[in-house]
Amino acid sequence: MSDIGLDWEAHARRLADDQHLRPESPWWGPVTSTPRHIFVPHWWERGTNGRVVRRGTDDPDAWLKAAYSNDTLVTRLGTLHADHAELGTVIPYGTWPTSSSTLPTLVVTMYRHAMPGDDSRMLVTTGTGYGTALACRRLGDKQVISVDIDDYLVQAAADRLSSIGLHPHTTVCDITKSLPDQVDRIVSTVSVRPIPPSWLTALRPGGRLVTTITDTGLILVADKTKDGGAHGFIANDKASFMSVRHGDDYPPAPDNAGLWETAQNAEGESVTTGRYPVMRVSDTWDVRSTLELTVPGIEHRMDVGKDGTRTAYMLHPDGSWARAEASGRRELPTVQQGGPRRLWDELDRIRTWLVIDGDLPVSGAAVRIDPDGTCHLKRSGWSATIAPR
Missing domain, CATH: 3.40.50.150 (Vaccinia Virus protein VP39)
Known part of the structure; x- marks a missing residue:
């Protein structure tokens, strides 16, 4: 060329x-x-x-x-x-690179x-x-x-x-x-x-x-x-890279429409006040990464209203969901959760670790990889395993 x-x-x-x-x-x-x-x-x-x-x-x-x-x-x-x-071709947002x-x-x-x-x-x-x-x-x-x-x-x-x-x-x-x-x-x-x-x-x-x-x-x-x-x-x-693909495109994303409707509107089986203000989890790397290793597969969504209301949603393929809503950036949210796991509680546990120690153990963790590819991560009393799916 x-x-x-x-x-x-x-x-x-x-x-x-x-x-x-x-x-x-x-x-x-x-x-x-x-x-x-x-x-x-x-x-x-x-x-x-x-x-x-x-x-x-x-x-x-x-x-x-x-x-x-x-x-x-x-x-x-x-x-x-x-x-x-x-x-002149325009591809609407939502198509994955x-x-x-x-x-x-x-x-x-x-x-x-x-x-x-x-x-x-x-x-x-x-x-x-x-x-x-x-x-x-x-x-x-x-x-x-x-x-x-x-x-x-x-x-x-x-x-x-x-x-x-x-x-x-x-x-x-x-x-x-x-x-x-x-x-x-x-x-x-x-x-x-x-x-x-x-x-x-x-x-x-x-x-x-x-x-x-x-x-x-x-x-x-x-x-x-x-x-x-x-x-x-x-x-x-x-760093964040595209996931490896095995064909011409990625397979269709899971259809979370029903769970999304529930997360937006349902009253939670658990209703509490969160420990920390609403955060945009997808914009972090250490919190998001630790949470992904703890509970793989969570989908994160967030809305910010014209009045400053911040609402974060968490959806999981097992049917778990969470909705955390606060009136502003510094306010503690009302957290509603349903399904087999309490996703927001998992997030707050990770954030508490960060507040107490100043960092998360995933950064700098020691790694051992078995011959079958299973990864074992460990640091400061924390551990996680990434096994073949």
Whole structure:
């Protein structure tokens, strides 16, 4: 793909500076020498009524601004790639992104945690191919394997990589299944839960994996052990990636319409006053992540009325629900709960731990991974297990 004469090098250097990378960093060179715009010629941008497709060559200045910002650029919504969308296409909000070019800071953060040596063979996830390009610049393209489940994404990325002289091994595969080769590092910019056993099989002795846990903000770093499992830790950094998918799109979300109606209108089996003001759980990472490990699968919704009334809802597939309503940001809510579990009580227990200790043990927790992928997290008397579903 032509760069139509764009002066991208100065933008790439500014991007490296924005990431506080110094020239002596092993990632400064890859960031400053990789033309990110080549990998995102089209992307989905937020509009008034939904996401609209943008084409870089129509507005080179906007293309450079978007491509060299430290932002994630969505490139696929549902089954529609931005490369294939007609100009003027608007996709209403509610359609889940299924591929993107991850913000560069986060790609570098994941690679830093991987700590590859100069001779490391590293497997990465493809997406647009930008992260693959950074890995190739750092290690050499023959040391990089790039995989994705989407054959178009893999081919498009391979073509764009080739256009800048990079020829890593690319292949179409489900990353949770058998991997194409033995490697020293696995870095996944899609989230998984639990760790696929195939990763442990593919890692060479002492190899390292870096990934995120689905529906949390947790980066997991672990080194393979002699028993075929791995030991590691939850990093202090936070990250959120799209969940791994096993087909062309994600399966339909559970139909919570009936439970949503109940949560909005029903009188609770338990009616209490909450310990803390209403919080937007989805905007936290430590509270949300701890709650997800404690009670997986909660859906969070929130309404803020014109009068300042704040109402938070929690819905769970087992039929549990909670509604917490307060007249303002600092007011304690009236909490109504129903179903087999008291979801808001679980949230308040986590918030109490945070108030008392100043942090939550999920950050910095020790991790042990069994050969079947089951993850055991432990810190400060707290523990959680992430088992195969």
